[in-house]
Amino acid sequence: MTAAMRSKRRDKLVPRLRVFLLQNFAPVWRTVERVPPLARLVNRLIINTACNTAAFRPHAMSTLGDYTSWSSLTDRTYLGRMIPPLPAAARDGPSLAETTALFAPQGPQQQCPKSTLLFPIFAQYLTDGFLRTSSTDRARTTSNHDIDLSPLYGRTPAQTLALRAAPDQGRGKGRLKSQWIGDEEFPPDLYRTGTSDIAADFADAHGTALLDLPLGMNADPPWAAGEHSRRRLFAVGGDRVNSTALVAMLNTLFLREHNRLAAELERRNPGWDDTRIFETARNIVIVLFIKIVIEEYINHISSACFRLRADPRVAWNAPWNKPNWMTVEFSLLYRWHSLVPETMLWDGERMDTAAILLDNRKLIEAGLAKAFKWAGQTPAARLGLHNTAIYLENRLTVESRAIEQNRARRLPGYNAYRQAMGMNPVDDFDCMTGDRARQEELRALYGTPEAVDFYVGLFAEDAGLNTPMPPLLGAMVALDAFSQALNNPLLSRQVYCKETFTGYGLEVIEATGTLWDVLVRNLGPTAPSDIRAEDVRMTRPDWRRRFSAF
Numbered sequence: 242m243t244a245a246m247r248s249k250r251r252d253k254l255v256p257r258l259r260v261f262l263l264q265n266f267a268p269v270w271r272t273v274e275r276v277p278p279l280a281r282l283v284n285r286l287i288i289n290t291a292c293n294t295a296a297f298r299p300h301a302m303s304t305l306g307d308y309t310s311w312s313s314l315t316d317r318t319y320l321g322r323m324i325p326p327l328p329a330a331a332r333d334g335p336s337l338a339e340t341t342a343l344f345a346p347q348g349p350q351q352q353c354p355k356s357t358l359l360f361p362i363f364a365q366y367l368t369d370g371f372l373r374t375s376s377t378d379r380a381r382t383t384s385n386h387d388i389d390l391s392p393l394y395g396r397t398p399a400q401t402l403a404l405r406a407a408p409d410q411g412r413g414k415g416r417l418k419s420q421w422i423g424d425e426e427f428p429p430d431l432y433r434t435g436t437s438d439i440a441a442d443f444a445d446a447h448g449t450a451l452l453d454l455p456l457g458m459n460a461d462p463p464w465a466a467g468e469h470s471r472r473r474l475f476a477v478g479g480d481r482v483n484s485t486a487l488v489a490m491l492n493t494l495f496l497r498e499h500n501r502l503a504a505e506l507e508r509r510n511p512g513w514d515d516t517r518i519f520e521t522a523r524n525i526v527i528v529l530f531i532k533i534v535i536e537e538y539i540n541h542i543s544s545a546c547f548r549l550r551a552d553p554r555v556a557w558n559a560p561w562n563k564p565n566w567m568t569v570e571f572s573l574l575y576r577w578h579s580l581v582p583e584t585m586l587w588d589g590e591r592m593d594t595a596a597i598l599l600d601n602r603k604l605i606e607a608g609l610a611k612a613f614k615w616a617g618q619t620p621a622a623r624l625g626l627h628n629t630a631i632y633l634e635n636r637l638t639v640e641s642r643a644i645e646q647n648r649a650r651r652l653p654g655y656n657a658y659r660q661a662m663g664m665n666p667v668d669d670f671d672c673m674t675g676d677r678a679r680q681e682e683l684r685a686l687y688g689t690p691e692a693v694d695f696y697v698g699l700f701a702e703d704a705g706l707n708t709p710m711p712p713l714l715g716a717m718v719a720l721d722a723f724s725q726a727l728n729n730p731l732l733s734r735q736v737y738c739k740e741t742f743t744g745y746g747l748e749v750i751e752a753t754g755t756l757w758d759v760l761v762r763n764l765g766p767t768a769p770s771d772i773r774a775e776d777v778r779m780t781r782p783d784w785r786r787r788f789s790a791f
Contacts, residue, residue, distance in 0.1 A: 270546040291719040294663040298563040304380035321568040326651035335686045344640040347627045356621035356709045360779040361580035366491045368575045369481040386565040392479030403451040408515045415503035415518030424767045428475035437469040443476045453480035472600040486597035486604035490612045497763040525746040529753040536754035541779040544707035553732035562728045576643045579628040585619040610768035614776045647696040655698025674703045
């Protein structure tokens with residue numbers, strides 16, 4: 242055996258061995274978790290391994306141009322690039338229509354064996370805060386590039402100010418504006434009752450909105466006057482929060498948590514002014530949100546037995562701890578349309594998921610606790626090709642636009658990104674999927690895996706063992722989640738302290754690791770008595786771990 246052959250075998254063996262060790266021996270990993278110094282060491286090793294697989298920021302290029310310039314390194318209105326683009330007209334691919342057909346449904350939608358609907362809903366709420374490709378120039382972004390909960394607090398200081406309640410309104414200091422409907426607290430209405438006019442609190446003297454308007458409001462045909470307010474669309478910090486009642490549900494939860502924290506901070510610190518209470522509550526909510534990202538969301542995605550922790554110390558001396566800059570690849574890989582089920586459980590019956598698009602009435606009628614419970618009872622759909630919900634079937638333009646963006650930005654192919662992530666390139670389609678029909682379909686369209694578009698390759702792979710994610714997609718999500726969450730300024734060595742959050746705030750952060758932890762603090766007096774932590778999970782109650790064979 243030649244040295245090259247031995248090296249190739251080792252390159253394949255080491256990753257398989259690492260996966261085998263992490264996915265097996267669950268009792269051993271439970272023991273490790275109970276020994277804090279050992280758990281911190283393993284946690285650090287896993288996170289650093291994920292973050293060290295690809296090149297660190299700053300990336301040499303952005304979507305501004307095909308070469309490095311001062312502007313490409315500093316103008317953050319453009320998306321970054323993980324790897325350089327292909328030369329212009331480098332290759333001819335299949336037609337846009339043929340490629341888009343890979344995402345069209347074929348028969349009944351398949352379920353994800355691991356995830357509930359809470360998983361894709363949380364993913365949407367998370368990414369809507371920082372993945373904001375411009376609708377007028379697909380090379381640009383309107384993102385702040387950080388996990389800053391802008392769907393709750395707004396993207397700009399002016400939007401934040403519009404969403405804040407004045408202390409002289411009898412609500413106390415540091416609060417976000419809200420309304421009470423019965424015994425439940427919700428964001429305020431964006432539109433005046435019976436009209437399509439923006440409510441006075443969220444419009445300037447000329448009636449122009451101070452907030453980003455909900456996406457889809459200008460759809461053809463135009464909405465009738467009054468339809469805007471009839472659907473009870475909320476005044477919120479992001480234009481995608483109202484996209485479904487379940488995304489609005491998450492935003493409502495964090496609004497309640499902010500106002501609850503502000504009330505407690507005001508009680509404990511009577512000398513503080515309105516702004517200090519608001520900013521301190523905001524600091525706490527952003528960090529507890531990041532903890533949920535790592536400790537519930539990423540642990541759900543992970544196939545490992547070991548449960549990861551959001552330990553800020555992991556990033557303090559890490560070489561990957563660099564300022565965030567969202568990339569064009571990251572903005573594409575989060576197009577998880579196929580995870581959304583065609584129907585969901587609602588009050589014990591099946592309901593078309595389309596019934597809650599751009600309409601928050603059902604959330605208001607059900608209340609926050611029941612909405613969370615029903616979302617947690619609904620299985621997500623399988624992430625992958627040919628599994629888009631029927632109600633999106635006539636809207637496959639969302640997939641064609643992603644493919645167009647992939648090609649317009651001249652992204653290298655699927656195998657180039659596997660190699661950029663430290664993975665072996667695929668030499669045949671049977672390495673991507675075990676489904677023979679899919680293999681033949683891809684072979685007929687592309688000929689060779691080298692020709693597969695990046696966007697298509699992400700979803701063409703079979704899901705990995707004990708995870709809802711295909712391998713390349715999962716590796717890229719882990720890289721970006723860790724390196725763009727744990728480097729948040731609020732988690733830095735000199736900032737993560739009681740002076741920033743108060744001692745009480747640090748206690749709340751430490752006690753938070755799941756959505757249930759936040760929900761149980763904000764259930765309200767009318768919440769159903771039978772709701773349990775097991776009802777509010779991203780992982781299905783019937784999911785069971787499978788153990789890998791080496």
